[in-house]
Amino acid sequence: MEPKPIFNPPLHQRRHQFVVDFIKRNKTKKVVDLGCCDCTLLHRLKFHHEIELLSGVDINGEVMKKKMRSLAPLPADYLQPGDRPLSIELYQGSVTQKDSRLRGFDLVTSIELIEHLQLADVELFSEVVFGFMAPVSVIVTTPNSEFNPLLPGLVGFRHFDHKFEWTRAEFQTWALKVCEEYGYEVYFTGVGLAPPGASPTPTKFGFCSQIGVFQRLGTTENACVMPSSDVDEVFSYTLLYSVAYPSLRDNNILQGVVVNEVMYWTERLRRERMEGRTREVDEDSQVQAGRHDVIVPLVQLWSCCPKVKDLCGTLSHFTQLLLDHPLVTLTQDATAVLVTDQRQDQEDAEYEDLEDTGCTETEQYFLSATQEDDWESEL
Incomplete structure (x- = not known):
């Protein structure tokens, strides 16, 4: 186990922060976390606006089921939809098996996972991740066994389920072989340096968690190249959870937000008109005899509501969103909104x-x- 006195903040938070920083730099849109376990990293990533598709895979479905509801949209996400689409999917399955739904991602993360595999299965992991999934980038973290002597009371591996723990040389040998076989390049780094008083020097031990960042050759850091479509479709994972966040890119949701703005502003203008406290409505509105109906031109709503401009872009798009909506009554020429006094x-x-x-x-x-x-x- 990694003792708290050595690492503050804890090492798992530093590994997750490394992924977050990478995504921010590269504007990564599609991310899959292999060995997502209790979805901690996924929950953190869902708040980052760069991401549009977030997937997780773990062989232990029960652990995911306990935490997957934390990935659901909040009430505020429906009240104020964002301008980006976000879909989240969780799968139960082994990282040594192929599934076509996880091909073509921008980034695959494998955080402290590979050491839980049998050495014989590491080759299958390499083939699935780098050969079949073929993402633009891969981040692999794993314990550095050379750091273990600095962990007080540690006997054997850091976790009872670890099948091996590599030295820096062993990890780099595996990583460079992967690059040669599947067309990637890699640079090495890590998180969790030895304390300053370590003897002989902190750098002798390296990082507590070593990290390999793989980049697919022939791609830029923020442009995903889909792998060949000649591979047969394979679906070996079980979909446990799927949710799509409300987004203004969904025309129905955009229309609902725009209509709410129109209803608010038209009612506000109608009240001001009836109270005699506005000049613009006096000039542009008409009052029907014996009623309190007001006609508010769309150009007036366009000019007084900046949010409508931001949402719609053009006046013609604004008009199109209002046409045939049951909560909005337009004049016959579709140039104004007719507001009726509901109390009357x-x-x-x-x-x-x-x-x-x-x-x-x-x-x-x-x-x-x-x-x-x-x-x-x-x-």
Whole structure:
């Protein structure tokens, strides 16, 4: 185990921060975390606006099921949808098996995973990740066994499930072989240096967690090249969870947000018009005789609501979003919104109901009160 006095913040947070920093630098859009376990890294990544597709794979489905709901959208995500699409998918399966749904990603992360495999399965892992999935970039972290003497009380491996722990030379040998076989280049780094007082020197031990960052040859850091489509489709994983976040790129959601803005501003302008506190509406609006209906030109809404401009881009797109929407009534030429005083409509409806009973308003009230008295006496 990694003792807290040596690393603050803890080493697992530093590994995750390394991934976050990489994504920010490279504007990575599609990420899959192999061995995602309790989804801690995925939960952190979902808040980064660079990412549009986030996937996780783990062989232990029960662990994922306990934590996967933390990846669901928050109420605020529906109230204020973002301008980027975000989909999250969780799969149960082995990283030594192929699944076509995980091909063509920008980044694959393998954080402290490879040492949990049998050495015989490491070759399968290499073939699946670098040969079949063929992402633009891969980040692999694994314990550096040369650092182990500095961990107080450690006997054997750092975790009971570790099948091996590589030295820096062993890790680099494997990584360079992968690059040669599958067309990648790699640079080595890590997190968690030895304390200053370590003897003979801190650099002798290297990083506690060593990291290899692989880049596929022939690609830029922020452009994904899809692997060959000649490979047969394979679906060996079980989809446990899938969710799509609300996004303004969804036309229905965009329309709903725009309509809400229109309803707010038209009602505000109508009230100002009826209270005589606005000049623009006096010039551009019409009041129907005997009613409190107001016509608000779309160009007026366009000019007074910056959010509508940002959302729609053009006045014609704004108009198109309002057409045929059940909550918005446009004039016949589709150049203005007709706003009706709902209170007046309600009063008219109530008056019509009274006429249907054949009673005056006073009589209707008296009848209701009498009935209520009778019910009370029966109770």
